[in-house]
Amino acid sequence: DVLCLVTEAGQHDHGTSYGGPEGDFGHYRPFVFSANGTFWYAPTSPSVGDMGVEYLQAYDGSSYAVAIRVWNRGQEEVTLKLPVVLSSFDPNPSVEGAELSAAFGASGKGAYELTVNLAPGEERVVKIYLKPDQAPPKISADLKDAKDGRKEIWPKITDEGLGVLEYRVYVSADNSSWSELEPEIETGWPVWRVSPDQYRYFRITAADAAGNEAEFYGEITGPAPATTAPAPTTQPGPGGGAGLASNLVLWIAGIVVVAVAVLVAIRRGSK
Structure with a gap:
């Protein structure tokens, strides 16, 4: 069987230009096609804002985690089956x-399938890794001139x-007091x-x-920044970032989720 996700308009701009309500990030509908020519599709089209998946790292075998x-x-x-290649x-x-x-090895890579059961209203960060992640992110930035005279x-x-x-941007006039830039x-x-x-x-x-x-x-x-960050801090132990809540992730989740081959099984009643 082959499962496909067919997307519907709206995920690129909250759905407002399509006449949808504010906060509507688009929809997707699971289809399953069988070798005998039959197919099944979900009777409802879930909103990306209601149910979705976002890979925080490339899952193509380029990373150990x-x-x-x-x-x-x-x-x-709902039950999600998530493919990952390490x-x-x-x-x-x-x-x-x-x-x-599931776990398979081929051509020096590791292919895995993760199963996640999510209750209504549940959200979590799933992790799979071959060794602990102890390295901080690397940050740089580009400055561009906006048409209205501001800087981007x-x-x-x-x-x-x-x-x-999670990531955030802050600005300051005196390099002392900082305000988050929305x-x-x-x-x-x-x-x-x-x-x-x-x-x-900016920071x-x-x-x-x-x-x-x-x-x-x-x-x-002045010109684009060439400064580097101060020595980053590291919080020991896995799972330290599970409590972080990003107000940026959901804006891009609609684009990410439709590119992922996620196997979705919706549990109804006694099924």
Whole structure:
């Protein structure tokens, strides 16, 4: 059997340009096609805001660890089966927040399937890793001129382990007191814009799914920043970032979830 996710319009800009309500991030409908020519599809089309999956790290075999944020804001329990490929094979990788339902090794890589049961209203971060993630994210930024005379701050954040769970942008006029800069949303993506007449400095903070943190400082006026962050702090032990809540993740989740081959089984009644 082959499962496909057919997406419906709205996930790129909260659905407002399609006449949908504010906060509607689009919908997807699970289809299952069998070799005998029959098919099945879900009778309802879940909203990405109600149920979805976001991989925080590439799951193509380039990393030794992957974190996945999953959520179910619907009225029924759901079961998600999540595919992951890690950089090498270990029959017993460390898994948090899910059950390891399959493990295979081929061409030096490790292919895994994780099974997650989510109750109504539940959200969690699932993790699978071959070794603990102790390295903080790496942060840089680009500055661009906006058409209205402001500066645009474009964060560039990477993580070699589980993946980035949260990042924020702050601005300051005196490099002493800082205010969080809320992004503007364009075509579903956050854009940070600031007037150089009001603020001179900016700071970006990031935390990965293991709780490792990093900072980056830059100057808004003048050329693009070439400064580096102070020594980042590391919170020991896996799972340190599980309590972090990002107000940015949901804006991009609609785009991420539709690209993921997630096997979704909806439990109804006694089935």
